[in-house]
Amino acid sequence: MSPIVKILNISYTYHTREGETKTLEDINLDINKGEFISIVGPSGCGKSTLLSLISGLLKPSIGNIIFDKLLINNNSHYIGYMLQKDHLFEWRTVYKNILLGLEISNKLSQENLQYIDNLMKQYGLYSFKNYKPSQLSGGMRQKAALIRTLALNPEILLLDEPFSALDYQTRLSAGDEIGTILKKENKTALLVTHDIAEAICYKKQHIALYLK
C-alpha cells in the first residue's frame, strides 16, 4: 500500500521581527489510508505547526509534502482541519455554525443534513442546535467544531487537541468514541495531543510521532 501523504524531511522556521524560531527539524512520516496517528509532544514542540503544514496553511522551509494524486482529484475537501481554537461564530447558532462549510461549498443536500443531524444526536448536541456558542460549555464547543469538520466528509482529518477543554475522564471516553467513529467510517486521521495517556486511549491506532 502506498501512503496517501508522504512527509519528506520537513523543517519549519518561523521568522518574526523578534527573530527566528526553529520549530520542526527533519520530520518524516508516511500516512496510509485508514490510519489513525497520534502526534504527541510537550507544549511548543511544533504539533500545530505540523498540522498547518499538512493542511497547506504554511509552506515548509525545507522538505516536501506529497499527496496521492487521486486524493486531490477526487474531492476538493480532502483535508478537514479542526484548529486548536474552535473559531465558532457568535452571531450564528450552533447548528448554523456546523452548516457553514456545507453552505459555502454548496453542499446542503438532504443526505448531508441527515448526516449532521445524526452526528449532533450522537454527540449530545442536538437539543442545543439553536443555542449560541457562548451558551455551550468548552467541551460542547469542541464537539460542535468537530462535527463542522466531519460534515464535509474529508478524506483526512487533522485534529488539534480536539478534546482539551474536557475534563480528564470525559476526554478519555470521548477520545475512545471518536476513535471508534473514525475507524468505522474508514477515515484517515492525525490527532495532536500533549497527553500521552489520551494518545494511547484511542482504539486501534498507533503513536507514530513523538516530537520533542
Ligand SMILES: Nc1ncnc2c1ncn2[C@@H]1O[C@H](COP(=O)(O)OP(=O)(O)OP(=O)(O)O)[C@@H](O)[C@H]1O
Ligand atoms: N505565528 C508564529 N510566529 C512565530 N512563532 C510561532 C508562531 N506560531 C508558533 N510559533 C512558535 O513555534 C513553536 C511551536 O509552536 P506550535 O504552536 O506548533 O506548538 P504546539 O506543539 O502546537 O504547542 P501547544 O501544545 O502549546 O499547542 C513555539 O515555540 C511557538 O512559539
Ligand SMILES: [Mg+2]
Ligand atoms: Mg498547538
